Amino acid sequence: MKTVFSYAKPYKWPIFIALCLMLLELSVELIQPLLIAKIIDDGILAEDVSVIWTWGSVMMGLAFVAFFSGVINSYFAAHAAQGFAFDLRQALFRQVQAFSMATFLRFPTAGLITRLTSDVTMAQNILFMGMRILLRAPLLVVGSLVMAFIVNVKLALYLVIGAPFLFVFLFIMARKGVGYFATVQHRLDRVNRVIQENLQAVRLIKAYLRGMYEASRFSKVADMLRKDTVKAMRMMELILPILLFVMNVSLMAVLWFGSFEIRNGDAQVGELVAVVNYAMRMTGAFSMFAWIIVAFSRAKASSERMEEVLLASEDLENHNSESSSLQRLEGDLRFENVSFNYQGKAEPILDKVSFHVSPGEKLAIMGATGSGKSTLLNLIPRIFEATEGKIFVDGLEVKEWPLKDLRDTIGLVPQQSILFTGSILENLSWGDTDAAPDELEEAAKKAQIHESIDLFPQKYGTRVGQKGVNLSGGQKQRLSIARALVRKPSILILDDSTSALDVKTENALWDALEEEAATMLVVTQKVQTARGADCILLLDEGKVVGYGTHAELMEQSELYRKIADSQTEEEVIINGENHS
Incomplete structure (x- = not known):
């Protein structure tokens, strides 16, 4: 993941600001139970209305601070995550453009599409949520434990009983989740491959009436994706019930033994309420851990797949080398x-x-x-x-x-004519972006396609469908030849x-x-x-x-x-x- 998330470095200041605001929001959340305890012990039980109004006003003010911190945090987090995703996708695409054909053939086309789309989105989401939830949830657990010890050490000890088990359990589940979701992403590659092949061969499929066969083939790979996804999600779904069970046992222990502490005068009602409040916050944070582990597992699996592309540097073409001072080739x-x-x-x-x-x-x-x-x-x-x-x-x-x-x-006209979505003029100038309009027209005349273009209503502005779907085979071949001639x-x-x-x-x-x-x-x-x-x-x-x-x-x-x-x-x- 290190290579992938290095593309977040240019956004270190928005990330830093977002994290500071998240910590401010978290601090307010951790302080609130203390203020509730003070209101209960010094205000309600002591029947002092001024204390209730004073600290109640403080709590309202802090709530507004937390609200605005959350809003501004989302702004900076979104800015950093979107910029990171843009840079990462650009880097992946440039890397693919630099591949030699030998390297390119190592990666299935559908797999490269998945890496540039859903895998980047996974990494983007984990970065955004990292500044909102991913770090906040574990910090809230640790912070609640620390604050509970500050309030009352004896009561806080009951919250710690299940902590070692929970941390080991979460670590194991996170490791397993990475493996499961890596398999899911590979299954997604296969689904994309079948879709791509089907859409490219749609004419042949219709001509041979193989639609039902293709639907059956798609059903098989989609079913494999469904089964592996369900398998991964079922394992992840075990997390929340186990977490809640352990935390609820701890909470019951706090309430049970807390009642004895209050009866014996070793604890105040406000302290018990504060510790229970912290326990509830820990439970809420732990309930997010299931989602966090799923998101982290998928992001890690996606990052490893993207790193395969980013680190495939053993056979890259150098397109940026300086041109020599040699004149135009003679062609020997x-x-x-x-x-x-x-x-x-x-x-x-x-x-x-x-x-x-x-x-x-x-x-x-x-x-x-x-x-x-x-x-x-x-x-x-x-x-x-x-x-x-x-x-x-x-x-x-x-x-x-x-x-x-x-x-x-070199002007290359491949066996299969490849045209890009855009106008005829744009397809011709793709051969040489500096070519003048009269040079493009001259190349079209030599390729025997100018007269056909003149018959189109939009002439050279006529839109070419995907892969030239709205042109005949001969027209596509002649346009490809004209595009090569434009290069002289x-x-x-x-x-x-x-x-x-x-x-x-x-x-x-x-x-x-x-x-x-x-x-x-x-x-x-x-x-x-x-x-x-x-x-x-x-x-x-x-x-x-x-x-x-x-x-x-x-x-x-x-x-x-x-x-x-x-x-x-x-x-x-x-x-x-x-x-x-």
């Missing part, structure tokens, strides 16, 4: 015996891949699903690090490039980014891209697209099985000939159907 790219495998996996995804692309050339990358095409592309901007071998950009190994310099000159990249990476385009639009796109002074790497399944490249790299199970022009591969590679022949046959069939 070379792989030398590059291999890659995921951590913990024995089988390599890429195995000794070598090739060279000169500045301004276009390399087409082909291969079956799972052959390592996308992984190869991800090694260039260092989204993943090569396990073996070397990758050079403009003669310098990618590891030696400042990460910002390297990625600033030296290396343009297109990971099967034209699969949803018709032949005419795709040809127009390639013609427009000829004007780009960029080295292009294009993953494609279309021989027609690969034919127009300067060179073709053919992968099979992570190995290079063909490298050359279309004509060279048609002569040298049996696998490439099979791919070309199969696509020629498909074209013949399609053309035949069209003529019929």
Whole structure:
């Protein structure tokens, strides 16, 4: 918890003021039984009305002091807790942004969402309540015991009898609660994961009529969360009855033996009332302990989960390194015996891949699903690090490039088009926030999406739904390409980014891209697209099985000939159907 609550340090003065006000409020509460005892002994029993009025007025004044202290305390406590939660959530989000892909894949997406939402809220609540109840309750117990001894030592001893048992009991329950609520938070992660998967695949679920199946799957994980939560809460619910039983026994002892003390003249009625009052306050404070332990257990479990993210510093990307004085990249790219495998996996995804692309050339990358095409592309901007071998950009190994310099000159269009909620203009400028409107429009024209945008009522101001839900697959791909072109990249990476385009639009796109002074790497399944490249790299199970022009591969590679022949046959069939 130390790492998480270190983010409360900037708010030390509001926290200090809130704690001082809480102590003032507590002091008033502890003084009141003494004043009640004085009113009873010196006023009511002595039949002195002036004493009753005097000390009664003092009690009213102190009540107002306590009231205003509580109000102001809540203000400062809320300010500190909200600021702490904001800073903590910001730190977690920045840490996730700095993760390398290897580190990111260690954490399920749903788990990261839970850490940034409910876990932060748990920590925020415990900090706020710490300045209101969390510290006040134990201090009230200790303070009541001390004041009871000041009033009458003999009577106070009866209150202490059950104290050792209660402290040991609460310590044990707190430790068990942390474990139980850690399990509950993990169950919550699984529920969030199922919800996330379901919402992302809603179209497929409706198309396959799998709504009832998904409801059943959700019911199972939600039921596991319910059972573990009930198990944790049942254990916590044992706390209050046991606490109240022990305190009520102590209270009965005070009343029983107090009556003898009064009869013998060793105690006054006011003293007994004061000690009973302190006993009642202790009982009330102990009744809050069940809630405190639940809140503390959940906050500790949440803090440990957040610390996993905050302390995951073994593999972070440095985005803040100073840019070098090097000029714009030329785009010369070379792989030398590059291999890659995921951590913990024995089988390599890429195995000794070598090739060279000169500045301004276009390399087409082909291969079956799972052959390592996308992984190869991800090694260039260092989204993943090569396990073996070397990758050079403009003669310098990618590891030696400042990460910002390297990625600033790369335009990446992923296999799955990702658009953000906002306008088309905002999505395009996401590629380069400094780009002028005419530059955005020029990129859209090259990507063959400008005419489609012009048909929208709001044109470039048209809102894009979540993940571009209101756009077609081809429109999303072309917007993604335009966003990459806005960057004016030296290396343009297109990971099967034209699969949803018709032949005419795709040809127009390639013609427009000829004007780009960029080295292009294009993953494609279309021989027609690969034919127009300067060179073709053919992968099979992570190995290079063909490298050359279309004509060279048609002569040298049996696998490439099979791919070309199969696509020629498909074209013949399609053309035949069209003529019929």
